[in-house]
Amino acid sequence: MLEVNDLHAYYGKSHILNGVNFAMQEGEVVALLGRNGVGRSTTVKSIMGEVPPQGSIRFRGEEIAGMPNHRIARRGLGYVPEDRDIFPTLTVRQNLELGIKNTRKPGKWKVEQFLDMFPNLARRADSPAGVLSGGEKQMLTISRTLMGDPELIMIDEPTEGLAPLIVKQIGELISEIAKAGVSILLVEQKLSIAMDISHRVLVMGHGQIVFEGTPEELREDEATRKEWLEV
Amino acid sequence: AETVKLALIDPLTGPMAGAGQPAFEHLKFEAKRINANGGINGKDLEIVGLDNKVNPQESLVQLQKAIDDGVQFVTQGNGSSVASALIGAVEKHNQRNPGKEVLYLNYAAVDPSFTNERCSYWHFRFDANADMKMNALTTYIANNEDIKKVYLINQDYSFGHAVSKAAREMLKEKRPDIEIVGNDFHPLAKVKDFTPYVSKIQSSGADAVISGNWGQDITLLVKAAAEFGLDAPFYTYYGASSGVVTQLGDKGVDRIYQINEYYGDFEDPEMAKRQVEMYKETGWDFYYLRLSTMLDMFKKAADKAGSTDSVEIAKAMEGMTLETTNGEVMMRAEDHQIQLPMFMSVMQDDMEYGAEGTDYNFHKVARIEREDVTLPTTCRMRRPK
C-alpha cells in the first residue's frame, strides 16, 4: 500500500536521507527503528511533504511525492508528529473534531470513544488543550489523527515522555488500531514495545534502511542490533 | 536660452498633492502666457516643481537643491509650518551668502505673523492674511442685519485659534449686538463624523457659522450640516478649495460661502475665457487667481528694474501697484503684504462655468473694498543696506 523508493531528503546543505527503500502491506504494523538522529522522523516527514522529498513515494499506487500535505492526508495517510502539535487555544473536544476530514461522512472513530478510553482527556474535554500535561497531549494527538479515518497511520515516538503505565495503555491502543484494520508505521526508540506489537521491523542507519525483517529475526541478529541500535 | 527659474516648493506627491498640483499647473499655464508676452525682462520664465510632502525639513532640502540649481525665486503656499521654515531659511541664506539672495513669494500661507512680528524683507505675500480675510468677512456679516447669533468652529491649532480670536474681536467691534453662541475647536484632520458638532450648532440656534477649516474638515462639516437639515450659512475661508465642490454637490448650494479674491463667475470676458482654457488644458480650476497676480507683478517688477536679479526685483516690488481684473492691488512696502479687494461668494447650481467639471460654482455676492480689508501692521522691517 505504501512504497518508498530511493527517497532523499535534505535540511539546508545536510543530506539526511540517502536513498530509503521500503514497502508496507495493507493491515501491517511496521516499526522503524534506529539511533537518535539517523533520520527516522525525517523519513515520515518527507512522506507527508513537511520536508521536501526527492525520489518516489507511492501510496496505493499513486505518486504522492511533492503533493501538498492536505491532499496526502485526504488520500488516507495519517501522521502523528513527534512534537505533538496540539492546538493550544482550542478545547480538547475541538481538537478532536478538527481531526474529522469530512463532516458529512461519519468515520469509524467517535469523539466519545476516545474520551472513554482516556479519562484524563474526558476530564479536560472542554478546557483549552494548551494546558494539558505532556502525556495528555500525546493521547490527544493520536486520537485526533484517528478521527480522520486514516488507512495508514504514521506515529512518531508515541511513548515519548510517558509514564510506564500509560506507555502500556498506548501500546494497547496501537494494537487496537491495528485490529481495526489500519496499517501502522511506528517510529520508536524503545525496542521492547516495538518488538511486541509490530509484524515487521526496519532499522535505519546512515540515512538508509539497513535491516528489514520480523521482530524475531532482529532479536536473533545480534550483529545488526549491536551495530545499528545499541551503542 | 537663459531662463528665470521660479521654484514651487509644495506637495506634489502623496495625500496632499491635491493642494500642490493645481498651483503647479496654474503657474505653468500662466508662465506660458507671460513668455508669449515677452517673458520676464526678456527671459523666459521656467517653473520648477519641487516636492516637499508638506514637511518643513524636507522643504529645506528642496530649497537647497533649488538654490544649487541657480534658482533665485521660490514660491510656496501650503502649510504655515513650511512657510515658517522657508522664511527662516531664506533669511539666513541671504545673510550668509550675500550676492546670492533668494526671494520667497508666498501665495497662500496666511499666518498673520509672517507680515507682522516675523516679517522679512525677502518674503512677499500675495494672499490676504488670515486677519485680513476675517476683516473682510466680518465686514460682510456686519452689513447683514439678520445675523444675530454666530457660531465659530475651527481646527484646534494655531491657525484655527487665530481665526476664532480675530472673529470674536472684529465682530465685537463692528457689531456688538451679535452674540457668539459657540466657539468650538476640533483636532486637525482627525474628525470623521461632524454630526455631533452640527447637533450642537443646531441647538445653539445660530444664524451663521464662521469657519477657517480647510480640506476634509470643511467638506465633512458642511456635509453633515446638510444631512441634518441645518440651514445656517457657513462663512468660510476655504469653501471652494479643490474637492469641496465635488463632494458637496447640492448639499453646498446656498449653504457654503467663501471669502477670497476669487469667485467662479468672472464678469471680465478675458478672465472667463482664460479660466475655461486652463481647465481644458490642465484639468484644474483657476482657483489661485493670486498666482496670476503674483506672476504679473513679478514681471512688472522685473521690467521696472530692468533686471532679473532678486535684489533688484525685491526693491522694485516694494510698494508696487498692479491693475488686475478685480481692480488695483498693491504690495505694501512696510510689510510686503499685498493689499487687495476681496469677494464674498456662495455656492450655486447651474453656473455657466462649473468648478471641477460639475455644474456648481461660487457666485459673487459682495465686493469688499481694499480699505475694508486692509489692516495695520506691526512689522519693523530690517532692510539690507
Place this chain on the structure above:
Amino acid sequence: MSALSIKGLTKNFGPAEVICGVDLDVAENEVHAVIGPNGAGKSTFFNLLSGAFPPSSGEIYLKGERIDGLSPEKIQQRGLSRSFQVSNVFGNLSVFENIRCACFKQSGAGYVFWRPAGKVRAANQRADEVLEMIGLQALRDVPAGALPYASQRALEIGMTIAGGADVVLLDEPTAGMSNTETTQAINLIRQVAQGRTLMIVEHDMGVVFELADRISVLVYGKIIATGTPEEIRNDPRVKEAYLGEEAA
C-alpha cells in the same frame, strides 16, 4: 535546615485542583526525584516552586526563607533555578551567549551598559566553566536554535546552573534522548549535583533510580509516597499508580 520545605501547597486552575496540599522537605545536597503519571501535576509543582504561577495556598521555604508569591526572577536570585520540559533557550544567540546571559546577574553586571560584556571577567569565566562542564565548548558560537536536540537539553541545564543557584529543578532532563545521550546526561547531572540540591522530574526509571537519593511519587496532585529508591520500588501503591506490574 532543609533546602526546600513545602507546606500544604495547593493550586487550582478554576475549579480543577491540580496540586492538593503537598508537604515535602528536601534536604540540602539531596537529589530528589518526583515521579508520577502524566498529568499528575509534576510540571505544575515545579512551576509553583519556581514562581511561574503563584500557589493558591500553602507555603514554600527556600533555605528557611519564604518564597511563595515571589516573582520568578526574585526566586532565582535567592538561589533556586529551573530547567524546562521543552527546551527553552534564546534561539538566535550563540551557545556561549546563552550561558553568559545567565551569568551577568550573579557577576554584578545585570544591567550594565557602560562596559563591554567581554570585560565582565566573572561572567566570562563562569560561562566558560559551565560550557566545559556541559561539554559544549566545541559548539560555543553556534546559535542555540540550531543545536542538535541533546545538546540543547545540555544547554538548558547549563543555563539553569550558570546563575549560581544551589537549588536546581530539572524537568525531564533526559526526555527524548538516546541511550548514549542519556548516559552522558546522567553524568552531567551527577556533576551538577555536586554541592547542590537537585529536584528532578523524570519518566525514565533507569535515570531516576540511578540518580535519586529519595523519590516522591505524585499522583493527581498528592504525594502518595516518599522514600529511598528501594522503598519506592517495593511500594505497592506506587506500583499500582505508576510503575505498573513489571516495575523497572
Place this chain on the structure above:
Amino acid sequence: MLEIVIFSTLNGILYGLLLFMLSSGLTLIFSMMGVLNFAHASFYMLGAYFAYTLGMHTGFWPALILAPLLVGALGALVERFGLRRVHANGHVAELLFTFGLAYVIDELVQMMWGTVAVAYREPAYMREPLFTLFGTDYSIFRGVVILISILMFVALWYLLKKTRVGLMIRAALTHGEMVGHLGHNVPRLFMGVFGFGCALAGLAGVIGGPIMSTEPGMAATLGPIVFVVVVVGGMGSLQGAFYASLLIGLIQTFFVAVNASVADVFNAMGANLDPYGELGRISLATLAPMTPFILLVLILIFRPRGLMGELEP
C-alpha cells in the same frame, strides 16, 4: 437637554457602527491569521472608489454587492502572491508587508482617480428623511447603515464561533502544518479569510464613502482609529470590537456635546485660569477626537487584554 442626549446617542451609535464595520474585517483577519493588516483602511478606500466607479454604470445596489466582491478578490490575490511568501518570516514581516502595501494602494488610488475627492454619493432617494426629530433629519441611508452593520455583526459572529472553518483557522494560527496533516487545505483557507476580511473592508467603504467622503486621504486618516477599536475591544474578539466601536462612538459624540473646559473646572474650584489660555481652553469637546487614543493607552496599561479579549496581545 433631552434633545442633545437623544441626538448624541443616535449619532454615537451610527458612528460606532461605522467604526465596527471598518474594524470587523481587521478583527477577523487578526484573530484568524494573526496578521495586523495595516492596509486594511486602504482596502476600505478601494471599496469606496470601486463603488463610485461601478455605481456610475450599475447603480448603487449592484455596486454594494460587486465592489466588496472585487475588493475581496484583490485581497485574495494579495494573500496568494504576497502575504503567503512573507508568512514564513513571522508576524513582523507580515506587518511590514501590509505597511508597504498601504503605501502602494494609496498611491495607486491617487493615480487612477486623481488627487482630489470624487463625487461618490448615496442615491438621492436615500437622502430623504427616515424620520425628523426636533427639526433634525435622520436619513434613510443612515438607517440602512445601521441595518447592514448589525447584519454583518451577526453573520461574522456565527462564522467565527459556530463553524468548523473558524476552528480550523484558529488551529492553523498556532500549527498550520498540522492542520494540513489532518487533511485541511490551509493555504486556501488563509486566502479565503484574507479575501473575506478585505471584502468586509470594501463593504464598509461602499457604505462609508458617501458619509465620510471618498478622497485619497481617507485611508490614512482612518487607519489608526481602526487599530484602536481592535485593541480596545480585545485582540481578535468580535464582540469586543463591537462594544469598543459603540463605546468610542458614544464617548466621542457625548464629549463633543459637553462644553466643560479645564478652565471651568479650575475656576469652579476657585482658581483663576484664563479660559482662552493654552491649558484653560482645553475642553472635553476639543479632546473628543483624541479619546480613542487616550482610551487605547489606558486600556493597554490597565487591562491589556482589552474589553473582551481572552489573551493579552
Place this chain on the structure above:
Amino acid sequence: MSQDLSAAMQRSKSRPSLRGLVPWVVFAAVLLLLPFVFQGNSTAFTLLNVIGINIVFALSYNMLLGQGGMLSFGHAVFFGLGSYAAMHAMIAIDDASYAGEGFWAHVPVVGMPVIGMIAGGLVALVLGWPFCRRAGTAFAMITLGLGEMVAAAGQMFPSLFGGEAGIYGNRMVGPQWFGLELAQSADVYWFMAFWTFVAVFAMWAFTRTPLGRMSNAVRDNPDRLQFIGYQPRNIRFMIFIASGSFGGLAGGMAAVNYEIITPEALGLIPSGLALLMAAVGGLGVFYGPIVGAIVVTLMNSMLSDYTDASILYVGLVFLSIVMFAPRGLGGGIEQVRVAWRDGDLGRRLPGWLSGTLAVGLIIVGMVVLVEMMFQATHGDDEFAQVLGMEFDAAALWGWLTAAVLVALGVVIKRATNKLREDQA
C-alpha cells in the same frame, strides 16, 4: 553533523581583536573623504547632513525593533522632543549671548545633540514604564497611541511647540568650537560627521555590553529570562530609554541642521520613516539601518524630481524587499560577505546574481507599467522620458513590454530558486 555547524565551529577558534577595528577606520576615513569628493556641491552636503541624522534615527529605532524585538510606531516622539529641547536651548544660547552672560552664553551649539539626548532619555524614562510590560502587538499599539497623543499635544500647546509654524533658532550663535562657524551646509557636515560617528559607535558599543546582550535575549525568549533572574520589563524599559536617548540625539542634530522644528516631527509619518529605513536596511545586521537610511533618504528627496509616482516607487521597493529580501539590504550584503569569507562566493554568486536580475526585471517591468498608467491618467511624466520611454499608453506594445519583462523576471526567479535548491 551538518556543515553549517562545523563551519561555525571552525570560525569560533579565535579572532584577532585588531580586525574589529577595521570597519571603524574605514568608516572614519569615508567620513573624512566625503567633503573632498563633494566639494562645492552644497546640495550634496545638505543631503549628507540629512543622511547623518537619519542614520542615527534609524539605528536608534533598530535598538528597539531589531535588537529588543519591540515594534514601535511612536519613535518620532523622542526625535521630536529631543529636537524641541535642543531648539529651546539654541534659543536660550541666542538670548544669552546677546546679553553676553548667563550659563547658556557658554554653551556651544555643537553640543546640542547632548541636550536632545538627555531630553529623549528623560521622556522615555518618564513615559516608558507602563509601556514596557509587553513586547509585540501591545507595545506596537501603545506606542501608536502615544505618538498620536504627543503629536496632538504638539498642536495644542503653542507656547512650548510654537504652533503650526514651530519654533526656530539660529545655529550661528554662542561660542564657536574648533572654528566651526556652521554657516553653510558644508560646515555643518563636520558637525554631523562627528556626531554620526560618535552615535554609531556608541550604539554599536551598546550591543556589546551586558545590557545589549540581554536585549537580544529578551527579544528571543522573554519568558525564559525570568528564570535566569531578570524581569523582562526592566530590560525592555532600559532599552526603551537607551533608544529614546539616541532618538533624541538625532533630534538634536536635526535642530542644528534645520534650525526649525515643527510639531509634525512628532507624528506618525516620521515614526513610519524610521521603521521604513530600518526595515529596508535590515533589522538583523547592525549596519543595516545605515544602509536603509542612505537609500530611503535619497529616494525621498531625489526621486520626486523625476517622477510624480515617487511614493509609489518607495512603496514598491519596500514591498519587494520585504518579499524577496526579508533580511533587508544589509542582510544581503552580510550574506555576500559571509560567503566571501567562507570561500563560498564563487558557488553561490550565480544564484544571487540571477536572483537579483530577476527582481530587477520585475521592478523594471513594474516601473514601465506604473509610468504608462501615469501617462494614461496624467499625461507625460518626466521619469518615463528619463528612461527613454516614449510610450503611447494606448498602444498595446508598451503594455506588452511591461508584461513580458515581469514574466521574464518571474521565470528567472523560479529557475533561480530551483538552482539554489539543487545546489543545497
